[in-house]
Amino acid sequence: xxxxxxxxxxxxxxxxxxxxxxxxxxxxxxxxxxxxxxxxxxxxxxxxxxxxxxxxxxxxxxxxxxxxxxxxxxxxxxxxxxxxxxxxxxxxxxxxxxxxxxxxxxxxxxxxxxxxxxxxxxxxxxxxxxxxxxxxxxxxxxxxxxxxxxxxxxxxxxxxxxxxxxxxxxxxxxxxxxxxxxxxxxxxxxxxxxxxxxxxxxxxxxxxxxxxxxxxxxxxxxxxxxxxxxxxxxxxxxxxxxxxxxxxxxxxxxxxxxxxxxxxxxxxxxxxxxxxxxxxxxxxxxxxxxxxxxxxxxxxxxxxxxxxxxxxxxxxxxxxxxxxxxxxxxxxxxxxxxxxxxxxxxxxxxxxxxxxxxx
Amino acid sequence: xxxxxxxxxxxxxxxxxxxxxxxxxxxxxxxxxxxxxxxxxxxxxxxxxxxxxxxxxxxxxxxxxxxxxxxxxxxxxxxxxxxxxxxxxxxxxxxxxxxxxxxxxxxxxxxxxxxxxxxxxxxxxxxxxxxxxxxxxxxxxxxxxxxxxxxxxxxxxxxxxxxxxxxxxxxxxxxxxxxxxxxxxxxxxxxxxxxxxxxxxxxxxxxxxxxxxxxxxxxxxxxxxxxxxxxxxxxxxxxxxxxxxxxxxxxxxxxxxxxxxxxxxxxxxxxxxxxxxxxxxxxxxxxxxxxxxxxxxxxxxxxxxxxxxxxxxxxxxxxxxxxxxxxxxxxxxxxxxxxxxxxxxxxxxxxxxxxxxxxxxxxxxxxxxxxxxxxxxxxxxxxxxxxxx
Numbered sequence: 001x002x003x004x005x006x007x008x009x010x011x012x013x014x015x016x017x018x019x020x021x022x023x024x025x026x027x028x029x030x031x032x033x034x035x036x037x038x039x040x041x042x043x044x045x046x047x048x049x050x051x052x053x054x055x056x057x058x059x060x061x062x063x064x065x066x067x068x069x070x071x072x073x074x075x076x077x078x079x080x081x082x083x084x085x086x087x088x089x090x091x092x093x094x095x096x097x098x099x100x101x102x103x104x105x106x107x108x109x110x111x112x113x114x115x116x117x118x119x120x121x122x123x124x125x126x127x128x129x130x131x132x133x134x135x136x137x138x139x140x141x142x143x144x145x146x147x148x149x150x151x152x153x154x155x156x157x158x159x160x161x162x163x164x165x166x167x168x169x170x171x172x173x174x175x176x177x178x179x180x181x182x183x184x185x186x187x188x189x190x191x192x193x194x195x196x197x198x199x200x201x202x203x204x205x206x207x208x209x210x211x212x213x214x215x216x217x218x219x220x221x222x223x224x225x226x227x228x229x230x231x232x233x234x235x236x237x238x239x240x241x242x243x244x245x246x247x248x249x250x251x252x253x254x255x256x257x258x259x260x261x262x263x264x265x266x267x268x269x270x271x272x273x274x275x276x277x278x279x280x281x282x283x284x285x286x287x288x289x290x291x292x293x294x295x296x297x298x299x300x301x302x303x304x305x306x307x308x309x310x311x312x313x314x315x316x317x318x319x320x321x322x323x324x325x326x327x328x329x330x331x332x333x334x335x336x337x338x339x340x341x342x343x344x345x346x347x348x349x350x351x352x353x354x355x356x357x358x359x
Numbered sequence: 360x361x362x363x364x365x366x367x368x369x370x371x372x373x374x375x376x377x378x379x380x381x382x383x384x385x386x387x388x389x390x391x392x393x394x395x396x397x398x399x400x401x402x403x404x405x406x407x408x409x410x411x412x413x414x415x416x417x418x419x420x421x422x423x424x425x426x427x428x429x430x431x432x433x434x435x436x437x438x439x440x441x442x443x444x445x446x447x448x449x450x451x452x453x454x455x456x457x458x459x460x461x462x463x464x465x466x467x468x469x470x471x472x473x474x475x476x477x478x479x480x481x482x483x484x485x486x487x488x489x490x491x492x493x494x495x496x497x498x499x500x501x502x503x504x505x506x507x508x509x510x511x512x513x514x515x516x517x518x519x520x521x522x523x524x525x526x527x528x529x530x531x532x533x534x535x536x537x538x539x540x541x542x543x544x545x546x547x548x549x550x551x552x553x554x555x556x557x558x559x560x561x562x563x564x565x566x567x568x569x570x571x572x573x574x575x576x577x578x579x580x581x582x583x584x585x586x587x588x589x590x591x592x593x594x595x596x597x598x599x600x601x602x603x604x605x606x607x608x609x610x611x612x613x614x615x616x617x618x619x620x621x622x623x624x625x626x627x628x629x630x631x632x633x634x635x636x637x638x639x640x641x642x643x644x645x646x647x648x649x650x651x652x653x654x655x656x657x658x659x660x661x662x663x664x665x666x667x668x669x670x671x672x673x674x675x676x677x678x679x680x681x682x683x684x685x686x687x688x689x690x691x692x693x694x695x696x697x698x699x700x701x702x703x704x705x706x707x708x709x710x711x712x713x714x715x716x717x718x719x720x721x722x723x724x725x726x727x728x729x730x731x732x733x734x735x736x737x738x739x740x741x742x743x744x745x746x747x748x
Contacts, residue, residue, distance in 0.1 A: 054599075060443075061422040066415035066484045067445055070729045073601055081614035084599035084733075085451055088416065088423055088443040097440070097455060103462040104362045130422040134383060137421070243429045243439040250430075261436065343426040348439065 011102050012226035012233030013354065015044025015219040016322040021183040021310035024119040025213035029063060032215040033075035033115050040111060040217035045229055048076070051219070052107035053083040057094035057114040058314050061129060064120050072115065083107065090114055090279075091318030092340035092350050095218055099239055108225040114315030115215035123211065131344060132246060144208060146248060146344040148200035151284040153253040155202060159291075162202055165283035166190035169206035169308060176305025181319065183310040184210040209281040214312025216319045234325045234354050238266030241340075241350035248345045259292035259339070262351040268294060271335050273353070275300045275327040277320035278339040281307040285346060289339065293351070303327070316340070321352050328356040362461035364743055366579025366589035367704040369399025369572030375535035375689040378477040379566035384424060385431030388473050388568045391694075392432055395469065395570035398710075400587070403433035406572075407465040412442040412452025412472040413693030414728075417484040419475050432471060445728030446495075446641065447597070448472065449696025450735025453571055454595045457737075460573045461592075467578060472697035473568035481564055481692070496561055496644060498730060500553035502609045503646035507555060509610065510649070512664035514555065517645035518546040519667050521560040521687060524642070527674055528684030530713035535565045535689040560645035560687075567691030569698045588741055590704035593721070594625025595737040602730040609731045611654040618734040619655035622723065626738040627746050631657045634746065635738070636719040637679040637706055639699035641726040643686045648672065652680070655725060655736070674714060682706065682714040696726030700737055707741040721745050 017039025019032050033056070041048055054076045060068050069086045078084055083101075087093050091114015098110035127143035128136075154160045167190045176182030193206045220226075226233035242258035242265075245251050276299050280286040290301060302308075304323040307316050317340020324338040333356070340350040371394025373379065379387055388411075396402060409432050411425045421427065425434075425441040432439070440459075444451040449472040456470035485492040506512070525541045528534035538545075538559070549558040574582070579589040598614035598621075600607065628634045638657065642648045649663030657678075658666055666672050672680035681687070683702040686695050703724035705711045711719075725736045 059423065060415050060417055066417040067729060069443070070445060070602060070732070073599055073732070076599075078599050078601055079604070081598040081600040081612075081617050081734075083597055084444075085442065085455065085597060086444050088425075088441045093440065097458075100455075100458050100462050100464065103464075104458060106362075126422065129420065130424075130426055132427045133419070133421045133424075136427075241438050241440075242436065243426075243434050245435050246427050246430055257436070342423065347426055347429070 009103065010223045010235050011099050011220050012223065012235045013218055013325045014221050014226050014230040014233055015040050016325060017043055017217050018181045018319055018322055019215045021181050021212050021214045021312060023183065023211060025117060029068065029115050029117050030071045030074050033072050033113055036215045036217040037075050037111060037113065040219050044219040046109065051109050051111050053098060053101050053110040055085045055087065055094040055098045055110065055112050057087045057089050057091035058116060059088055061126055062116045062118055062121060062313055090340045090342060091216055091315050092321055092352065093241065095318060095321060096239060096241060096350065098220055099236055102220060102222050108222045110220050111217055112318065113215065113217045114318035116312050116314035117213045118211045118313050119213050143344065144200050144203065147282040148203045149248065150253045150345045151202050151282065154284050154288060157254045159254060160284050160287050162194060163190060165207050166193040168283040168286050169193060172302050172306045172308045175303050176309030179304045179309065181310060182305040183212050185305060185309055203282065207283040209307045209311035212310045212312045214310060214315050216315045216322055218318060218322055232329055232357055234328050234356055236352060237355045238268065238353035240265035241348065243348040246347060253345055256288060256292040256346050256349060259289055259346065259349040262349050263293045266351045266353045268351065268353060273299050273335055273337045274333045275303060275324060275336040276339065277302055277304060277306065277323040279307055279317050279320055279341045281311055283308065317350065324354050328354055363463050364576040364579065365457045365460040365592045366574050366582065367571055367739065368574050368578060368582040368587065368589045369395040369401065370701045370705050371395030371398055372533050372569045372698060372701065373567045374533050375565040375567035375691055377563065377565065379475065380477065384419065384421065384475055385428055387475055387566065388428055388471050389431045391568035391570040392469060392471055395572050399572040401467065401572060405467050406433060406469045408438040408459050408468045409434040410440045410442065410452055410456040410459065410468060410470045412448040412697065413474055414443065414445060414448055415484055418481055419478040444733050446692060447696055447726040447728035447733040447735040449569065449694055449698065450700055450724065450726030451597055453697050453700040454597060454735055454737065456573050457592055457595060460575050466575050468573045469570060470573065470697065471568060471570045472694040474691040474693040475566045476564045476691065477566050496553040496556055499644055500556055502731060503555055503644060503650065506610045506646060506650045510661050510664055512649060516649060516664045516667050517555060517560050518543055520642065520645040520648040521546045523673050524681050524685045524687040527682055527714055528688035531684050534684040536563050555646065556644045562643040562686045562690040565689050565691040567689060567694050569694040569701050571697060571701050588708045590707045590739040590741065591743045593738040593740050594622035596621035598734045600732050602732050610650060612731060614732060614734045615654040616656055618736050622736045622738045628738065632678055635721050635723050637682060637716045637722050639681055639683065639702045639724040641686055641696060641699055642681060643690060645687065648680055651725065679716050682711060682716060696735060699724040699726055704739050707739050
């Protein structure tokens, strides 16, 4: 079989696991991670002992506790001691660090994790705290308020309508019905959705993501080891992330420059993208991101249901990458994309492009 | 695959104080970063990617502050990465930044570690806002008592470490604590905080930041050609282990030994006391100096305290430790690890000022965190091949 990818310097995904997505999980974050790390190494056909490096993504504020990731080390099983790191970012960035670590060349297998229990906090209080502490946080504006500003600017620019937003909500939540990793799903009539009240004008409840507890783990390996362990490694052929100005007033909210930069750096133009799993937690972000990524009408967007069906903050991005990998391994696709984001109005964006061996 | 050489060509830090109320969080990190860029003879435009490290966001009350700091750190339009590995985070931040260069992905990377502890109450945040925190001193005191028990070290050793680091701090213009009339008697007369650790054997709570500029082989050689000695990374490593389980030895953690063995192997160090010219170890409480010398297999078991007692770890000793005054003199937690790593780099660059170890060619730095379970280390040198392998 001709190899279109999988050069000696490439890194491949060889297994993953996604937790059930629920409004309020009964057990700890460490326990959620224990299950997905076990699931991911089983999926890859290895054991924890085979893992040379681990990197977790989680957030103390989401957990409501300083050093919250320290307890999560129990899920890794770091004995004997492991090469290990932690990012206060989505697990997608933990995967980025692990991907970079394997390129150093001295080790072969890594696990990246993301986890969050949003149920323990109040998002309206929480997300105002990630804003500039001097000028923005005191305003008490949360992520939904900032998203509403961006939605309004998109509507006024003629880039999306409230009806299209309702259709996106209906489409993704219908798609989520087929996913074992969705939380809010069903058949919704956009006309009925549009009759509901605004949460923050122009956003209605259906435009918002659910509050979700969940975790995800992904196993990656160097090219030689991936071929040993796996019949169909899923190659990471492009991986990049960029940030931009924090103040939304300094950005053109009708576009996402950092997404475009990341897509370009990841080599998105090298071929068609069949499926894109994007972290559009608010309905209006979908057309914005699709345009910023330069995707055409032939790219399937969030067939998993996306973050509107389940939004395990700090794992949502890593779930996107896992779902994009699943499209290659389980659905016969060849080239897919996972996207993650952080900060108000999509401040920081990451793009991960995956390819299968089969052309 | 094998990684490419990485050089440190710029180091900067703030003046560390109890309260830097003259600057915002953005102003604090920018002060350190600007000094590092000036040292590297670079501008903000030259930087390809930024890596930020700090300990818990609850210390300042800002969640994921790298989002807000992207403007202050010139990261707009660039990759911005945020690391958090407890007290070891400054070390991990330096290592992750180095990986950005060693993989060949970026040419010039800025790493910044900071903490502005005056913005909040660290003791409160350590207890996750639930109160009743025993704090780091309370958590580590049993380990130090166990070390004393095991090694039979005389009780003067802790105060001797404190005196040495506090004297070294006088030579460091950036150090936080400079206790004018410091003496062994004064250390021993200070209140007992967490037996065996007295007040003057403990680290302060500081506002401060540290920044380091990394570049590739070409950049390192260009700096050297321009008369600016780079520090080359000979080896770096991290290790983590669970906080507690039967059989874990927090006095000599396996993670610490593995981490040290890893960098020694990468650097070609087989006789650490002979081949390493000086070390910056993460010593927030005095007894950690002899304990860490042994745990990281720099000194043989039971020999660490003898090095302290004989004066070997003094600035003019045979194996100087914490030339900068160490964590005992300045402790902006998220920066403390990177300050150790940066001091090691400055020593081999010959740029450590009054606390320079004459002719230092190879230096190591170490940081640790949480329940003495996260470890980060690196070895740096003025030469890519200091041992002529």
